[in-house]
Amino acid sequence: MNMVRTIFFGFIFIILGYSYLQATISHAHNNNLSEIESILELAHHEELIVQEWQLRMREGQGQIKGQDAFLQHVHNLNNQFTDWDVSDVHMSEAEWSVSATRSLNQDDCFERLSIYAYEQNGSYEIIHTYELNGTSTQALGERELHELLEERRTLFSLQDSPVYSQVTSVRAEDSEYVEPSLMEQARAMISTLGAKEIESLNEETFVSVSAYNDVWTDAIVTNGNKMNLQVALRSGDTMGSGTTVTIGTPIITTEY
Template sequence: MKKIILMLCIFLLLVTITTKEAKAFYEENELSQITKIANQNGVSINTWSMYIKEPIQHFSTMRDLDKSVSVFLKNEKEYTWSPKKAEKDYYKIEGKKESASLGIAEKVLIIIYSQNGKYNLSITYDIKGKWNESKWPAIFNMYKNKIDNYSTFYTIQGTANIENSLYTEASQLLADFSGEEVQSLNENNFVSLSAYTKHWENKLPLGDNQYMNLHIAYRETSEPANKVKVTIGTPIITSEY
């Protein structure tokens, strides 16, 4: 009986530590900061996405690459995998799974191609869902290892009622990120700002010693004139906007 109680206490302690770790990560994570600032600027968040890209793996022979893919597919049994499909210059395999309890859908894309005498393997994960802040700690626990070790892109989409021009509203949002505009596209019904903020380490080079790690887009909709679609991503938006 004492052993059972001890094991139960250890289990509860581990759960508590994991939950605190997830909450601490959430406070520091780019996605958390994006959603917080978006809410402060009157953006009602509808959907979110997380795009994770593993480093390209290189193989000397196709046989070695195929072995690696076989091991990967064997370990990832939760996905429904498509047969290998030949495209013009590469092969691809897609895996899909959904989590109704977390409200997310995930797609894994495996790309196989040859270049410079090497056989290359690219693996990316595309996770999407309706935004629900309370579910993020559990989602984080699922992907923590990948988030810690691979390139991760976040995007949120929502709507907002605005009083000023699209560019003015986007610039005000950018200021709350302490961001500096690097490039912009300003049209009558659409504005896109590429920017850089020192708060985040992740960044993409643009040339001429310029970088971006924040992307903001405002677009007019068919809704009332003052209601617009808002998309925010880091280091770049990875969905249609």
């Protein structure tokens, strides 16, 4: 009887352990995209028209001595690019670079790995930048996209990189939304996303607010304060162009 009981409870522990592992994996997948999913929920609530979203990881890969070592580094990755469109290697005095791009099955969704080398005290620092871009918000809800992000993190040695997320959207000028000032809009979005303002820039046709959400994992430090959210609004320069809303975590990584 004791043996049966031991086997029974051992089986229960295995089941519980497996369930915990699966929940942990699922939680990890969700964490990868939780910030951008929150931003998209905000965009839907604010009746914004999403134009583009982007996920980005960036990490240094160590130092090399010269061009031959850079070309060898690129060559070592070539077997990963069988169905990618690989650019020519660009070499200038400032940097060496090459990029590989691949379209995904999801509508208007593609990925890109850029490899750079910059001079640094007589040696050259290699950097990998991986981007996942799209216009279809439905693609972000697919589990395959979560898994792809984790796969690329391992494949391209980006394990220590935060996931930078960004959404660019537009509020049409003829929208029924009653618009307060740009700054009031930005601060309302910051509040909706559960963050506290750290610093801001307020101009006539452009505002930017940096903030911190203590629930989100990744953050950077600016002027001694942590920040992991940036909201920028720019009103149209011409009639009918509306207001462009760019939201990024932990910071906006493109021109806005």
